[in-house]
Amino acid sequence: MLTDVLPYLACPHCGGGLTASRTAVRCATGHGFDVARQGYVNLLSGRASVGGDSADMVASRAAFLDAGHYAPIARAVAGAAGDAGGCVADVGAGTGHHLAAVLDAVPDRVGLALEISKPALRRAARAHPHIGAVGCDVWGTLPVRTGTISVALNVFAPRNPAELGRILAPDGVLVVVSPTTEHLAGLVADLGLLTVPPDKAQHIAGQLAPGLRPSTQDTCEFELALSHGDVLSLVGMGPSAWHVGLDTVRERVAVLPEPVRTTASVVVTAFRRA
Template identity: 50%
Template sequence: MNRDVVAYLRCPVCHETLGTTGRTLRCPRGHSFDIARQGYVDLSAGRSPHTGDTPEMVAARDAFLAKGHYEFVSAALADAAAGAGGLAVDVGAGTGQHLAAVLDGDPGLVGLALDASKPALRRAARAHDRAGAVRADAWGRLPLADHDTAVLLDVFAPRNGEEFHRVLRPDGLLLVVTPEPDHLTELVDALGLLRVDPDKEDRLAASLDRRFVLERRQSLRSTLRLDRAEVAAVVGMGPSAWHREPAAIDLATPVEVTAAVRLDRYRPR
């Protein structure tokens, strides 16, 4: 675990600072948390009600992202975060690819990947040499100090407005990526995948507007040309994977698919 990252962490039990002793993180009150051999540490304190993405979903995500299909999203995040310095936290980080791009874009940042999925964290822990990986519940109290985080990334992940506001610096930056209504529309129509919730916009506003000011809204779009394996991967890594077996996909490929997301940039009130 990167020691520069550990300095920003807090004990999930008593909220005291954490230090590194061998392969253990320990607070002054004696609460200790072992660093897994894969490099991540579990700071959920048993409070996470879910296990996150399965190994199969994580493998599909890794395979799809490795093809560079979402690099346009990573690049936009890196551009927005450049110059912030300090700690960048990716909530629901998955394999850590977006976080790694942000760190590459700003040598003054160190990174923390937060996720509930142990299979994801095993990959995220190796995503960048200036990053650490921690298991935590995005809906609970994050194991971070008050007002000490420079950048928060939230890419298709839960938005805990109260906690985001608590951990961000007064001059901090919250970057939220959400799917547009036509995101992956060709696959949604052809395969009957889950659609973007039409009430999502209202829920996003309700979760953030009281604590954050929207500074900028940016539309990001790309046309992806996917072969059969890539179609199976994008289905297998998303929410439809809980309802559909990727191996059962019957679709003529290659197919051109619209990738359409929105990047919202917020500052704390």
Template identity: 45%
Template sequence: MSAVGLLRCPVCEGTLLAEDARLQCERGHSFDIARQGYVALLAGRSPMVGDTVAMVDARVRFLAAGHYDPIAAAVADLIARLGGHQRRILDIGAGTGFYLSRVLDQLPDAVGIGLDVSKPAARRLARAHERAAAVVADAWQGLPVRDDSMSAVLTVFAPRNAPEIRRVLAPGGAFLVVTPTTRHLRELIGPLGMIGVDEQKDRRLDESLSGDFERVEQVPVEFTMTLHRDEVATLVGMGPSAHHVTPERRAELIELLPEPMSVTASVQLTHYRAAD
């Protein structure tokens, strides 16, 4: 099945069919496929903006340099271990499509949907992988995806809407979440005035999913990156702290860092399944 068959109308929840350069439901709700190859499936205006062009560009550069490859490898390995029935993968807050692409490379028969509220991200997503569709949607307003349709849902450093994720997962489906630990980028948090991860995050994640999901396993992924100052600037620029620190101040603080420096990457990859 192509990815279009997995989507649904965000207005009436009906089936969508591809017609010329748009997707349309039986009731005539119609969504243009943008020239850049993504489709916006929004019922109305979303208050969420998502990542900017500059943040997406920074993310592309940082990920292309391979710094987060161990995280992508851990996600792809875990999906591969789940077995051969992984056919339909949804990545929520997919960003540039980096993780979704790695997963699809591992699964030659699978199709993917990369969903993001940011149009700059969706433009990248549309080019990320030949078997991935790019969708602009606000995960908090509901997922424009059919019930019980996905074999795995992925969120990497991205928002999670548990009831909606549960709705779209097929029976036996896997929900994989990557979240930073308190040690993630710890060498940069203080010196650059970045926002750290609070210690309760792991417990809060389980709580926010409880009722809908239970933990199956958790894989810690921790490694050291050697980063030059320009790479630190790129890393900072792709994160949410780009909204809080002026570029001038950030550049001044980065100039005070050792060159190059060791920076810890530390995340948890957690596999959840639907609770009974």
């Protein structure tokens, strides 16, 4: 709920604290933001740099994740997050799926889902009783108080190193999930999807240095057996849907043997202050 995360939020215009009524969130200087009927609040201070995922992409992501295909990744993220209480902020939260898993692991936490896509925000606001969903541009200044976040998550999402470092508490941890070159390798070749650079993990570490350094790093790798519908959801929830085009993907998926077997392979890295 939004009331759970209000102590961690800041007005995007003046940086002041926020309080809530039934239908709006306000700061002491009078800046007000309406709460959507789905339960999220939009704290954009201006025009967003990106539009975010479409309703179709979000629906594909929800279908794939809710089916449990990436459950090992959710468990790995929860493990890397540790057992600290306080607020967990998922920057680029999507539907709130991984954030909900982290909250389930430690019941006294609250979760802040930061996301630009309205269709994703609608789902994130309902993903867990202790999630507050907030619309913002993850490439800009986040509407979050400095040094207040115990755990920050960045799962297959854009990274804003300066803001991730700013919001993190002195003893906080940032958990980043990124694909390896082996992630969905068979599908990538068969369907002509976007490939992963071989130095992806090193590039991320370089982005976050020198303020944040890796403290733990584990590879999460497991086999997937997917129906054709699952494959279409998997492709439809990511940027490859734009790169290849869904009509082309459908044609290529239709000739694959079913179930479609592939390997999920990601690196889960916990970063702490240098």
